[in-house]
Amino acid sequence: MEIKIAPSILSADFSRLGEQVAEVTKAGADYIHVDVMDGQFVPPITLGAGGVASLRSWTDLPLDVHLMIHNPERQIESFVRAGANIITVHAEACLHLHRVIQEIKLAGIKAGLAINPSTSLTALDEMLPVLDMVVVMTVNPGYGGQSYIPEMTGKIARLRQILDHQGLAVELEVDGGITPKVAPEAVKAGARVLVAGAAVFASPEGIAAALHHIRQSISQGSR
Numbered sequence: 001m002e003i004k005i006a007p008s009i010l011s012a013d014f015s016r017l018g019e020q021v022a023e024v025t026k027a028g029a030d031y032i033h034v035d036v037m038d039g040q041f042v043p044p045i046t047l048g049a050g051g052v053a054s055l056r057s058w059t060d061l062p063l064d065v066h067l068m069i070h071n072p073e074r075q076i077e078s079f080v081r082a083g084a085n086i087i088t089v090h091a092e093a094c095l096h097l098h099r100v101i102q103e104i105k106l107a108g109i110k111a112g113l114a115i116n117p118s119t120s121l122t123a124l125d126e127m128l129p130v131l132d133m134v135v136v137m138t139v140n141p142g143y144g145g146q147s148y149i150p151e152m153t154g155k156i157a158r159l160r161q162i163l164d165h166q167g168l169a170v171e172l173e174v175d176g177g178i179t180p181k182v183a184p185e186a187v188k189a190g191a192r193v194l195v196a197g198a199a200v201f202a203s204p205e206g207i208a209a210a211l212h213h214i215r216q217s218i219s220q221g222s223r
């Protein structure tokens with residue numbers, strides 16, 4: 001079973017973001033998770049489409065852009081032009097969610113839908129058939145370095161059951177508080193893409209060793 005790791009740049013050194021992206025690419029990451037925050041949907045402000053465009057040339061990996069912004073429909077075109085390969089919007093931020101997902105897919109890139117810890121899986125019901133990825137937030141959005149919310153493991157397992165029962169090839173990504181300690185539990189529940197920010201970019205063991213440590217914990221956890 002292939003488990004993908006998507007390091008989140010939120011905990012990277014923003015003064016040398018390109019180099020950090022190149023380093024984590026070389027270390028074997030599968031996606032680069034780019035957390036876009038508008039200061040409205042969540043309090044912090046991070047970077048926009050220009051920031052994503054500046055990262056494009058530093059990696060060949062898919063840019064997994066997580067829009068934690070209100071009215072994402074106004075930004076889709078600029079993030080597509082910036083080189084995003086996956087754009088994830090929040091169910092809680094969209095009035096016309098189906099239209100937003102349609103627009104992302106019409107642009108020829110993958111569409112993801114994220115749900116906050118308090119949002120029920122039922123919010124996904126009508127959208128699952130048209131999604132490429134679902135992101136289960138395992139922390140409350142806005143900050144890196146938070147602790148995994150253990151109640152989300154049951155939610156991941158229920159979603160895995162729904163996807164398998166319906167035979168849907170939708171990627172199940174988990175986002176927030178993923179560490180070598182927590183990763184096996186999330187994978188056992190059914191996660192297939194793990195976002196890891198602080199566990200990679202803020203790890204004292206360095207980026208390559210941190211990435212290896214997460215993969216090792218998963219392979220040992222599966223024995």
Ligand code: DX5
Pocket residue numbers: 008010011033035066068139140141142143144145146175176177178195196197198199
């Ligand atoms: C939080 C972001 C996450 C976060 C993950 O709002 O969506 O991607 O940066 O970082 P860690 O792994 O440090 O929780």
Ligand code: ZN
Pocket residue numbers: 008033034035066175195
């Ligand atoms: Zn994220």
